[in-house]
Amino acid sequence: MSLPTDAMELPEGEISKHYGAAADMLTGVDHTPRIAKGKEAPGPERSSGIGTRRRFRSTTPGLVTRSTARPEGVRLVDRIEGADGDDPLTSPLQATALHALRRALAIGLALGETFAEATGLAELKKSNLAGSLPQTRAAEFAELLAAEALVTMAGFANATAFLIAPHQGETAVEIGGVEEILTDNAPLALHGCLWELDQDLAAFATTDDTTIATIAAYAEQLMEKLAIRAGSAPRLEGFAAASYRIEADDLTINGFTPARRGKGQTLTMSFKKPNEVVGNHIAKYQAMKLAKMLMAYDFDRKLNPFAEMGGFIFTFMGDGAPGTGKTTLIQMMAGLINDYAQNAGYPFRYQNFSIDQIDSYQGKSGQNAKSFVTNVLDPNVIGFGTIDDIDQIAGKRGDKQSSAGQQEVTAVFMEAFAGANTVVRGNCTFGMFSNYPENVDDALRQRAGARFLVDGPQTREDYIDILALLMGKNHDIPLGDHELYAAQQIKKAVAASFEGHARPHEAGLLAVWDRVEAEIGALDTIAKLGTYLKAIQAADERFTGRAINNITDAVKVRAMDFELPDEWMENPELFLFKPYVAKLAMIRDMTQPITVEMVVQEINRYADSEFRYADKSDEVAIENAVRDMRRMEEAKKRYLGGK
Incomplete structure (x- = not known):
């Protein structure tokens, strides 16, 4: 992949010259913790009473706030080599971890040095060393030192996570938050990082696998904490907007954004072919x-032409009765993407967020949801994330029956799917599936840009096809007068399905349609379509501006109502491997004009789904209320009869 045009190369010489300093840090440094506390268990008391006496508290002004912790020797080389017990030889994974840490430290120091030269901090350091730093620039000097420390730590954390990722297995370690983040100067900042990493390794690393997992977990937590700190720290605007390329590692550091190595996964799910999805x-x-x-996603530009043109389906909701084929649809789509990605050599990552990731531990469910979203959003992979039975996973706000974990998940998904910081690159999509979408929080449901009504087989031909498919071939029963799978021909079936939405299906929406059509006639102008939308909003106040946005996105998808040729997927050179601009031009040549019929059909399709959800939700509420009233009435009869 070519180098992004806005990335500055970090020369290898600038990195390798810091190898000596990095190796010295790994061999041993002394550090007095200021913020964090050690995680190692304290040793036993030598005699009773000594450990329980009140310690001396100085009354000298200033000394009372000074840390009384003793300097601790941090020797990461010894710590990592001793993680596997008594084995005197360094294992390959231990050597890999140490080399990755040395490389990451050198990258962090090189980034800090580059930042110092670009901001004038290097000259201020010389003036300060010579004792000639003007008093008027003291505040600027302190701010730049803190900024350099954050930049250096960001480079170290980013490079560590990136370099260690290929060696991480299935083992996961929960280390908690990172606390020892110091910004006095860059060397002290790195000493604090190494001290806390050493504490985590002492607490969690007992094998090579847990050593790698602990280092990876620490780097992830450090990056997250640094991104928060950088949001309010001064003099970091230039670094936050810049990109640095380390060619030898195929690593691009974009400010404080975590760099992730594109790593797919081997899927073991049972894939389905399109003809095996009936109806x-x-x-x-x-x-x-x-x-x-x-x-069509471009890994160099980190953008999909479809996302730029509008109409890319970032989130969608698939709803239908139990047994209508939602799981089959997931298997079909995952199988198609997996095959296309394998043929093109692209990393593909599929993840499903299920009910077992709702945890009773406060905050853990939200962390699980955030990890799921982050993994799928990774711009270095093609991602497909599914949330099956989302009505059981994400709780309605204000619903007393929803657990705290479900509420956390709802908040995370709402922010991820359409929040202030949501960036749609077009490399991934999220599918939410439910048998009871009316039980999903309204705001979360409306974040589904597209609606897939999964209604299963509908016609006589559909039922013949699904019976023949599921019966298999181990029988001699004749097919009879039927052309197998003819009804499943996509173009013919889809055209009929879209035409079926020329008028609404739900009774409530149909009444609105009839009234508006009687008042203003056929909906053939923007003004008349807007009048219809307002009438829908008057009938259902949940039909907001987000709904209009989802409808227009669906219309744009219809404008690109073409399927990329199979040849383009089979031979990536024809399309997938072309430059971004060429792919964009090829797609534009295939688009068609938006028509009134498209807009009407998409309005009705979306509004039908909202009315369907609302009717079901209201009906469920009414049934529950009636059931409660009957219980109270029966309880009253029994109570009075017992007197």
């Missing part, structure tokens, strides 16, 4: 289109 014509068609849309 669900629109859902199947859109899933097949979306699978190919994802493959």
Whole structure:
């Protein structure tokens, strides 16, 4: 992949010259912790009473606030080499970890030095060393030192996470938050980082696998904490907006944004072919289109042409009765993306967020949800994330029956899918599936840009096809007068399905349609369409501006109502490997004009789903209220009868 045009190369010589200092830090440094406390268990008391006496408290002004912790020797080389017990030889993974840490420290120091030269901090350091630093620039000097410390730590954390990622297995370690973040100067900042990493290794690293997992977990936590600190720290605007490229490691550091190595996964799920999905014509068609849309993602530009043109399906909701084929649709879409990605040599990552990731421990459910979202959003992979049975996973706000964990998950998904910091690159998509979408929080449900009605087989032909499919071939029963799978031809079935939305299906929406059409006639102008939308909003106050945005996105998808040729997927040179600008031009040539019929159909499709959800939700609430009233009435009868 070519070097992004806005990335500055960090020369290898600038990194390697810091190897000596980095190796010395790993061999041993002394550090007195200021913020964090050691995680190692204290040793036993030598005699009773000594450990319980009140310690001396100085009354000298200033001394009372000074840390009384003793300097501790941090020897990461010894710590890592001793993690596997009594083995006197250094294992390959231990050597890999030490080399990665040395490289990461050198990268951090090189970034800090580059920052100092670019901001004038290097000259201020010389003046300060010579005792000629003007008093008027003392505050600037302190701010730049703190900024350099944050930059150096960010480079170290980013490089560590990136370099250690390929060696991380399935082992996971929960180390908690990172606390020892010091900003006095860059060397002290790194000493604090190494001290806290040493504490974590002492507490959690007992094997090579847990050593790697602990280092990776620490780097992730450090990056997260640094990004928060950098948000309010001065003099970091230039670094935050810059990109630095380390060619030898294929690493690009974009400010305080975590750099991730594209790492796919081997899927073991049972894939389905499109012809094995019976019925669900629109859902199947859109899933097949979306699978190919994802493959148009440009790894150099970190952007998908479809996302730039509008209409990329970042989130979608698949709803339908139990047994109508939602899981089959997931298997089909994941299988298509997996095959396309393997053929192109792209890393593909599929993850499902399930109910077992809701934890009773406060905050853990939100962390699990955030980790799920972050993994799928990784701009270095093609991602597909699914949330099956989302009505059980994400709780409605204000619902007393929803657990704290479910509420946390709802908040994380709402922020991730359409929050202030949401960036749609077009490398991934999230699918939410539910048998009871009316139980999903309204705001979260409306963050689903597309709606897939998974209604299963509908026609006589559908039922013949699904019976023949599921029966398999181990029988001699004749097929009869039927053309197998002819009804599943995508283009023919989809055209009929879209035309079916020329008028609404739900009774409540149909009443609105009839009234508006009687008042203003056919909906053939923007003004008339807007009048119809306002009438829908008057009937259902949950039909807000976000709904209009989702409808227009769906219309843009219809404008690109074409399927990328299979040849482009089979031979990546024809499309996938072309430059971004060329791919964008090829897609634009295939687009078609937006028509009134498209807009009307998409308004009705989306509004039908909202009315369907609202009607179900209201009906469930009414049934529950009636059931409660009957219980109270029966309880009253029994109570009075017992007197």
